[in-house]
Amino acid sequence: MEKRNVPKHIGIIMDGNGRWAKQRGLPRSEGHKAGANVFRKICDYADEIGVKYITFYAFSTENWRRPPEEVSALMDLFRAYLREAEERQEENREKGMRIHFLGHREGVPEDILALFDTTEEESKDADRIDVNIAINYGGRLEIVDAVKKIAEKVRNGEIEPEDITEDDISNNIYTAGQDDPDLIIRPSGEYRLSNFLIWQSAYSEFWFSDILWPDFTEADLDKAIDDYNNRNRRFGGV
Numbered sequence: 001m002e003k004r005n006v007p008k009h010i011g012i013i014m015d016g017n018g019r020w021a022k023q024r025g026l027p028r029s030e031g032h033k034a035g036a037n038v039f040r041k042i043c044d045y046a047d048e049i050g051v052k053y054i055t056f057y058a059f060s061t062e063n064w065r066r067p068p069e070e071v072s073a074l075m076d077l078f079r080a081y082l083r084e085a086e087e088r089q090e091e092n093r094e095k096g097m098r099i100h101f102l103g104h105r106e107g108v109p110e111d112i113l114a115l116f117d118t119t120e121e122e123s124k125d126a127d128r129i130d131v132n133i134a135i136n137y138g139g140r141l142e143i144v145d146a147v148k149k150i151a152e153k154v155r156n157g158e159i160e161p162e163d164i165t166e167d168d169i170s171n172n173i174y175t176a177g178q179d180d181p182d183l184i185i186r187p188s189g190e191y192r193l194s195n196f197l198i199w200q201s202a203y204s205e206f207w208f209s210d211i212l213w214p215d216f217t218e219a220d221l222d223k224a225i226d227d228y229n230n231r232n233r234r235f236g237g238v
């Protein structure tokens with residue numbers, strides 16, 4: 001078999017948890033719980049096959065509008081994962097997983113922010129795979145946050161407005177220093193980006209499927225990668 005090219009950075013929109021639960025007559029929170037287990041499994045598999053960066057969309061800036069019991073069930077899942085990451089520091093270090101949280105800090109409960117900080121700090125020397133978890137994330141807000149940082153530099157006289165470049169934006173968004181996603185995966189039959197990595201995805205390939213996230217398997221990730229290998233990325237050239 002021809003050697004496949006594993007994308008360096010994969011972004012995943014974990015969609016379809018609610019429908020998965022509904023199909024089974026379960027509360028939506030059970031769909032998120034099942035989705036969180038698939039997140040863990042796909043994280044490990046991505047590490048195993050040599051993906052360098054993987055970004056999961058776990059909670060958007062718009063998701064606060066969901067019923068309070070659903071928001072709180074999601075926050076509890078994040079807490080459980082973060083506490084588990086603390087307990088499994090050694091194992092995660094062996095796996096070489098460096099964890100980052102992408103998103104706007106304001107609005108996230110204080111105890112979760114504290115867990116973000118310890119998880120990032122404890123995993124910072126791992127260097128096999130960077131796992132980004134987007135929580136309270138919105139692509140437009142990410143760009144606004146970057147613009148504010150750059151405007152501050154203009155105000156301090158560190159940079160002239162006419163000298164601002166695309167790199168200045170890339171260096172001030174949450175993924176600063178990381179390569180842009182090569183492949184973005186969205187299961188559950190929706191064909192939109194929903195404010196996910198909108199700056200970073202300018203040249204990404206997209207892969208959609210009807211599978212609901214809690215049913216997503218390692219074989220589905222392989223299928224997405226195989227399809228990606230059959231595409232011809234030209235980055236605007238010929």
Ligand code: FPP
Nearest residue numbers: 014015016017018019035036058077078081
């Ligand atoms: C969208 O599906 C999914 C979410 C808003 C939540 C995604 C979060 C997880 C899978 C938990 C991740 C856990 C950790 C620890 C990072 P939906 O609810 O909109 O599904 P629907 O469109 O079928 O209603």
